[in-house]
Structures are given as C-alpha cells and as structure tokens.
Amino acid sequence: MVMEKALEVLVIGGNRYVGKRLLARLLTEGHRVTVLNRGSSPPPAGVEQLVADRDDERSLTEALGSRVFDVVVDQVCYTPRQAALARRVFTGRTRRYVMTSTVEVYEYEDSPALVREEAVDPATVTVELGLPWDDPAFLEANYGEGKRQAEAVLAADGPAFPYTAVRVAHVLGGADDFTGRLAHYAERIRTGEPIAVPVVNRPATYVHVEEIGRFLAWAAGEDFTGPVNAASHGTLTTEELCEAVAAHVPGGRTVFGPVEVGEVSPFSFRRSYGMDNARAARLGFTFTDARQWLPRAVAETLGKGD
Secondary structure, eight states: OOOSSOOEEEEESOSSTHHHHHHHHHHHTTOEEEEEEOOSSOOOTTOEEEEOOTTOHHHHHHHHTTOOBSEEEESOOOSHHHHHHHHHHHTTTBSOEEEEEEGGGGTTOOOSSOBOGGGSOGGGOOOOTTSOTTOHHHHHHTHHHHHHHHHHHHHTTGGGSOEEEEEEOEEEOOTTOOSOHHHHHHHHHHHTOOEEEESSOBOEEEEEHHHHHHHHHHHHTOOOOEEEEEOOBSEEOHHHHHHHHHTTSTTOOOOEEEESSSOOOTTOBSSOOOBOOHHHHHHTOOOOBHHHHHHHHHHHHTTOOO
C-alpha cells in the first residue's frame, strides 16, 4: 500500500538480507529512499546512493552535505561510539532515528515468561566509550553489550533525539541467508553427527526475514519512541527447527549431544529470553505465527523454495 505522505528515508547499510527487504518495502510504499554505505555494491533501481564510511565523521558529513530526512533507519549501528557519532551528525537532520537492535540485549535475562522491553531500560545502561569497540574480536564477543550501549547513547536526554530501537528476534528465511546456521543443522542431520545442545535447552523467538523488513518499514513511518520488540508469535525449540530441516534431508538422522559446558549449536540456548511483542501489537503491527512460516523459511534457505 502506498503511504499518503511519501517520506524522505535514509537507510544506513541495507545492501544485503534484511536491508534488501527493507529497501524494497519502502519503495513499494512510495517513499523516497537513499542508502548510505561504502559503495561495495550498487543500490536497487529507484534508490539513491551516498558513499561514505559511517565510522568516519568527516566522510559521513561530507557525503550528506545539506541533506535532511524525515527518518533514518540505521541497519549497522553496533557500538556506542557509532551511536554517538550518528547522534552528532544527524541531530537537526532528521525528525526520527530508527536503530536496528537485537534480542541479544536481553542476554543476561533468564525468564520463563516472554521478556518485555522494560527488562532492559537504555536510560539505566552504563556507556563505556573507552572499551576496544574497534577490535572485531572484542565486538563479536560483546555483541549484545555493544547494542545495549548504542541504545543508551540514543536514549540520553530523553526526547532531545527522537529514536526507536527495534529489538529484532533471530531471523530466518530467504535464499540469501548468509549465516549458515540452518546449513549447520542440515549437514549434521545428513551425516548423523551429533548436534551440540545445552543439557537444558530453552526455546526462543524468531522472525521471518520478510516480516522484519515489513516491520522496519512500518516503524519508519510511525512516531513512537523507545525500544520495541520485533518477533513473530510463539517460540521455537531447537528440536522443532531440526525437524523442519530434516524434512529436506532424505535419509538423514537427527542426533542431539547434550553438553554441560562449551560451545553449542546455533539456536540452542541455556537461557530463556524469548521476546514479548505486545507493545508492537498495541502500536498497530500484526505479527504472524512462527510455526506457520517455519517450513517455508527452511525451504527457502536450503534452496528448495518454490
């Protein structure tokens, strides 16, 4: 559906997976879309491109020139340093900032009930700009913390910088899923190799890649602020994921190997921190049920979609 008012939207990142769906959705809805990235690939038809390093304030400022936007959707903000730079550059350039965050901000939770946004209040999170955020190994090991602190930077001073942090559930689906997580299961099921899971393996919330693209585009056109959970209805277990994968591996065998300590397979969780999506529902977005789209998502990623 085309929006009544076309918005000037800047997407930072957006050249693969979720970002591709977001751009397509924004265009379908009639918005004027600009993407800002390092220029490694051309944008889709109808999208203007600005080339800059988002970590270089001068590069970013020069690329933007005098441009202003109704909304900025930041797909690649991982650290408080990046958030602080973005806040300096975009204050006065946009009326709304949408940061793509993650379920991993709840990594210290262990709740049998679905977790609500207030479980992690960005206003109470300590920001440590001096940590080695530029070290890829440190950033990978502290992914959830980086996102928490980035949210905290955007939340500082209340309404002075209107923002929302979309806390995205684990994403599934699409032939271009680059993570290899479902392929991990398919290979082990094919060979009968044990799949490492915690002794007590908790379920989690998920979202289809098309649905999160739709949600981010919807959020760009709204005016709510603060964190919002983005997850399909229902939780899924590792066993349910493997059952869906096994349907595409004839003659395969699913074997689980419980481990007390050490690394476990993707989508296996010692903690329970599935997300409550009630706030998004109250704001007007309708999520689908994860169990309804799971078979399709697995088929897409394993190369057997329609």
